[in-house]
Amino acid sequence: MLAVLSVELRKLNRSLAAVLVLAAPSLIGIFTFFALLRNKHPSSWETLLQTSTGIWAFFMLPMSVTALTALVAQMEHGPRAWDHLRALPVARWKLYAAKAVCVVVLVAIMTALNALIAWAAISGAAALKPAVAPTGTLDVAKALLLSGKMVAAALLMIAIQLWTALRFSSFVPALALGIGGTFFSVVATSAKQGVFFPWQMPVNMLARDAWRSETALALGGGLGALALIAAVLHLARREVL
Structure with missing residues (x-):
């Protein structure tokens, strides 16, 4: 598995x-x-940090997952490399699992970078304009915990997008799904049922109602992990992509 991950990287x-x-x-x-x-x-x-994190979870995270999964899939779909890869003496599930691991890790890195860059942007603006310097203390642990919860809540969305991108050789279905999911997430952001919508689960980590954040985290993280495993197993059993 480590060798397959190394090649994927x-x-x-x-x-x-x-x-x-x-x-x-x-x-x-x-x-x-x-x-x-x-x-x-x-x-x-x-x-300030919650505003930045909210923008990330609300719009940029879903669109980044859409782009990233499409990119990972097209590395094989584009040159029609699947036949070669699946003929190698490597368990097929490892090929897809490596892609899933890479996508999740990259999403986690991007989410962490969002918090870090936001801190740098706030500090830079405060240095240029001291009147807007942030008040209170910076709770790094709380910010990291929130970022981690958002990544976990995004697992179900990642699983759906990755399966679609790998299942279809054209990038259009995955792109349409990602754009559509983000669109409905934006226009229905205040809907109570949004907590059950995969594209809204990450932003629900900022919900004031505890049941919303807990439900989104349980569904996004728990079902998301199972969905990733199911997607890997299903793709590995297919003879033709």
């Missing part, structure tokens, strides 16, 4: 994955920086 290194991993959270950091410079009054660290 080399392929990702030659792709545009690194650009995506850096670009997505950086866009939120740039927005945070200039938005803070326009403020006239300071806000607390908790409020």
Whole structure:
């Protein structure tokens, strides 16, 4: 399994994955920086970081998962490399499991980078305009815990997107699914039923009602892990992609 993961990481290194991993959270950091410079009054660290994290979970995370899963799948679909890969003396499930692990790890890195870049953007804006310097203390442990919960809650969405991207050789179905899921998540953000919608589960980690965040975390994380395993096993048993 380690050898398969190593190969997958080399392929990702030659792709545009690194650009995506850096670009997505950086866009939120740039927005945070200039938005803070326009403020006239300071806000607390908790409020500022939650705003940045909310934007990430609400819109940028689902779109990043869509792009990342499509990229990972097209590395094999594009050159029609599946026949070669599946003929290798390696258990087929390991090929798909390696991709799933890489996607989850990259999503976790992007989520952590979002928090780090937001901190840098807030600090930079405060240095240029001391009047908007954040108040209170920065609770690093709380910020990291929130980021971790968002990644866990996103597992079901990741499983659905990854299965779709790997199942169909064209990138269109996965792209349409990701755009559609994000669209309905945005327009129905206030719906109570949103807690059961995979694309809204990460942002529900910011919900004030404990039952919403707990339900989204249980469904997104628990069912998400099972869905990832089911997706890997189903794809490994297919003879033709």
